[in-house]
Amino acid sequence: MTDIDTQFLRSLFDEEGSLHTAGRTALYRLYGLEGLLYVGISTCPLTRIRTHLRQQPWGSHVIGVRIDYPNDAHAAERDAVHTERPLYNVVFNGESPPPPPNRPARLKAELAAQQRRLAQLRDAVPQSTTHLRLILRGITAAEARIARLAGDIQRAEETESARRPPGRRSRRAQP
Structure with missing residues (x-):
């Protein structure tokens, strides 16, 4: 393998060894001989898939993987599970899909997870200059x-408040 090939391959992965997604959320599908086994979303899809392969009782049945990057991965996951009926998904696999999650609440949960990850990175002790750069x-x-x-x-909360009827105000907006 040439140096150019090596550099290209390294550029596909982030510092944690997961597929580089530039902060986007991936929608992944896991297939087996019996068809679609599982649909999920992750910002680190290869790491998450590895976890499924190791920890799920059906992990050894996986023979194929497909990864996409839709604009709204949460909605795409909900729709894919509801329409494609993977064998091992529990959430969204009912008769009718659940209502879309509250976007501000979902973003706040993602923000909290990113803040925890940032705190872990800041607490890490570098072992070398290479580790420090990473x-x-x-x-x-x-x-x-x-x-x-x-x-x-902020934009999602503004959108949600704009959708409320004019007579109803949120608690924060009241004096």
Whole structure:
């Protein structure tokens, strides 16, 4: 393998060894001989798939993987599970799909997870200059994701409040 090939392959993965997604959420499907086994979403799809393969009783049945990056991975997952009926999904696999989750609440949960990850990165002790560079890259990327999520939350909350009838105001808006 040439140096150019090696550099290209390394560029596909982030500092944790997972497929580089640039902060996007991936929708992944796991297939077996019996058809679609599982549909899920993750910002680190290869890491999550590895976890399924190791921890799920059906993990040894997986023979194929498909990864996509839809604009709204949460909605795409809900729709895929409801229409494609994977064998091992429990959530969204009922007769009718549940209502879409509250976008501000979902973004706040993602923000909290990113803040925890940032705290873990900041607490990491570098073992070498290479480790230090990787940690600094991770911190910079986490800070950018947190800033983006904070903006998304603000816009989502503004959109939700604009949808309320004029006579109803949120508790925060009342004096």
